[in-house]
Amino acid sequence: MAPADAFTLLFVTAGAILFLAGTLGLLRFPDTLSRLHALSKADNLGLGLIVIGLLPQCDSVTAGLKLVCVWLLAQLSAATASQLIAGAVYRRKSGP
């Protein structure tokens, strides 16, 4: 196996395991906020690892840039989404 492939394999596996961890957290954790935390951290890290793992497989710089772009977008949306959810949970608890 070429070193690049081994690198890919390693990171993709790690990413997949993080996805699993995120979902387990979602299934197991008792309250909304901790579930949210588990989900956003694990999934984004997972996606990040997969993107890093796939970078050696790219045949051009643009393709690599697009991969990084996907990850950046995920960061942005995850950050916003978790803040929005957390805000909604907070409002629900304290009342308007």
Next chain:
Amino acid sequence: MTLLLDLALVAWLLALALHIARVRDDRNAIVAFIGFGLLLGLGWTRLASLDVALTEAAIGGGVTGVLLLRAEAHLRPGKASGASVSHGGKTLAAIACAMVAAGLALAVLAFPSPAPTLAPAAATALPSTGLGNPVTAVLLAYRALDTLLEKVVLILALIGVWSLAPDHLWGGAPSLRPDVVPEPLAYLAQTLPPFGVLIAVYMFWVGADAPGGTFQGGTVLAAMWLLVMLARLRPAPETRRRSVRLVLIGGPTLFLAIGFLGFAMAGGFLAYPESIAKPLIVGIEAALTLSIAATLGLLVAGPAQTAPGR
């Protein structure tokens, strides 16, 4: 392995559809529908239709979703569940629908082999359009009349939506304003649009030769515009404004004008002279992208809710 993947996707899609059919709460169903749209986008890549995958993710998972969510929020105060269909009626309907599905499944299985296809014909004709993406060639050259009429359909839907405003508000601005804009959303509405516009331009630009094109780019633009309006960074424009209407009709008008020019330049309606076919098509696409973005955005925004200023 790919077989397993396909099976999993199909099973998942059907489970989501059943969830949508059975769940009581409308909003739950709509969230599931958005998920369904995103997943269906994935499914289309398995059918090797990346153009459709992009469209489905954008329209099915994005813009339709926000339209339905807004409608649900609008209708929520009056949640009086209507008289449901009787149990017997439901069973009967279920049997009838199952029969339709089964008949359709048999028809799908009975498709002839080898499958009839226009792929070779499309490939042979592709060089004379100067394009590299056959789907774009079908949409803007071989079957350009379909696309042109479909643009009129979009505009007409918008006219229909606008006509639902009360008389004194007609011509005014639709209102997308929520009562509160959560702060993170304002942040998202500021950071996401530059990304989105970049992606839209890219989608439109690669569309001539690779999956993508005017619909996908237009939808992304529409979504970004909606986001800006939703976060109250910009108000929705008055529908009677000349500039709004000119953007709306710009794409179809250019399309139609070049179509008529074809009588003079290429011997027929919607025919392009071979030497400048590609620039003409890309020009039409550019104008259409803007028009689609404006139309989709205004369709989601709905009829006017504030009276036009004098």
Next chain:
Amino acid sequence: MTPLAAAPAHVATPGGFLLVLAVMLPVVAVLAMLALGPRQTARIALTTLATGLGVAIAIVVELLRTGAALTYVVGGWQPPLGLALRADGLSVAMLAMTALVVAAIGFFAHAQHGLEPTTRHGRAPTTFWILLMAVWSALNAIFVGEDLFNLYVALELLTFAAVPLVCLDGRAETVAAALRYLMFALLGSLLYLLGTALLYGSFGTLDIGLLSEASAEGPGFSVALALMIAGLLAKAALFPLHLWLPPAHAGAPAAASAVLSALVIKAPFFLILRLILDVAPPQAAAYAGQVLAILGAASILFCSVMALKQARLKLMIAYSTVAQIGYLFIVFPLAAGSETLPPWGTIAWTGGALQLVSHALAKAAMFLAAGVIAEAFGHDRISDLGGFGRALPISAAAFGLAGLSLMGIPPSGGFVAKCLLLTAAVIGGHPWLAATILAGGLLAGGYVFRVVDRALATPAIPLAPRKPIPRRLELAALVLALAAVLLGLVPLQPFGFLQLGRPDSLTVIAP
């Protein structure tokens, strides 16, 4: 750009570009109306009506001159990859009829909008003009389309133009009626689309000409055709799928009702006709024809009785529409044709085509007359209209003349149509269809007479209009009603015309 097929399925004819104009002219009008704003809308509409009428006349002249169908291949891309437009005798008759009716309705609407100068550039009039143009474009596209998917887009265009027409006045009942209409129409479009998917999967083409040459058979084909016809039936409001129609057509403003009842409803029927005649194999066509005839007969009887029971004039006319549509569907078994005689050589075919045109003219006239009555008296309750003939003689005359055509009383287009159908039913050995035609005529006589009786009544207090009605408002209905009657006086002319462009035209067997 060279055509692909070795032997092209469609060869463009010199006059073919007229078909493009017929479809695209109203689209240009829609775009111009949006660009120039409400103040110019009516002017653009009237200009387009005149030009469009000219294009329709040019098409008729071209067809008569060449004696062959007009064909156009869009962009030079031959089917199956590209699209073709084609107009044979029947299509041209539909185009011409549509242009005439749209022009008359436009004339009426212009006069009516002029009655209220404060709102004439407002929401309802402006939207009406845009939608009228869109309906016209969609109808023309349906009448000349040769590609089933292109026809799907045209059908959707028609739906999206017709639904807002229903709720133009914005009352809650009409919005509900529009929504119900939209639901039925969408279900219909989707079933139709499903059928095209199956057809494409089986044959790799959606061109009607190529499909009929493929002489297709097989279970998938039948499923596809059944789905498409079922979808179109929902749009054509044939019994028992008619429930959406009466509230939708009766609730709309008069000019819009006339468009919907006279024209819009004909498009799905026209497509069913094309599917059964041109695409379906003879066996399946015969079977489908039987089913459609039974539904058609049920429509005639049930909805004529319903029309008789209505208290409001516009609802009565709307129910009458469903009943009259029924006549079109009983044509199928009567015009089945034979080895030596193709369907379009039969007298029932001619009768059906005449019914199609004469109903459009008569129904538009009736709705416009009803619109004048509602405008004059502020309501359309039949029982309270005693003596309206004295106040509005022209409208009463228009209503009566249009009624002649609906009942099938000579001399009128409706009479010739129903007479031909009756003859065909008797000759072809369909006694129950003959009986239905007669019963339908009697029932139509009943509901038309109810209104005519009111018109001629002399109540103690003479009915007075609440506002003056200008003559030109009443004129459009009279012109249409007269056209419906005149159609019966020149019965032999349309016969050969309707067969132009059909393969192997045979000599006509006149009754």
Next chain:
Amino acid sequence: MADILTGAALFILAVTALGLFRVLRAEFAVERMMAVQLLGTGGAAALLLLGAASGTGAMTDVALLLMLFAAFSCAAFALGQASPSVEGAERREDGA
């Protein structure tokens, strides 16, 4: 290599599916918003892997759009959630 990447995509999709149905069943409506976020990340990861497996560069574009619209839908959902009248109705409906 292609098979391994496809397998990883399948794994991530399956894990995401588990999480999705958990979230759709959540008693708090806010949490359902996570469903879309989850699908965006998981779907994008799966698409990137599949794209690398089949060597189709345009798959990255689909992933990009998926992520973009997941973020967009989240925002739309949050707004439906945010209006006070809705919050009130929400509490009653959930009985929380």
Next chain:
Amino acid sequence: MTAAWLGPATLFGLCGAALVGIGLFVVITHPGLLRRIVGFNLLGAGIFLVFGAVARRGAGAGFEGDPVPQAMVITGIVVAFSATALAVALLQRLFDLTGRETLEAQPEHLPRSEP
């Protein structure tokens, strides 16, 4: 041969058939109009998948699918979106005017009208 039978084209075609059934069921039986509109979208998605199966089967000439049905699906998706938007606008207007979100309680007509 098995591979051809169980390829994505057949699988997603069958999925489309099932989706048509589910969508039709929602459209016919659900009392809420908003859900019916969602049902129409499911029905549409099923039909588009059938088109997709047709397109995938028609791979040839160096293309992985027949571009003509793919283009039709794109047109169809846009038309379906317009239909959804118009239906939603009508529904919201009806709700504003009457407070109802069903089509029932029509005095002069039968309450259930769907086929």
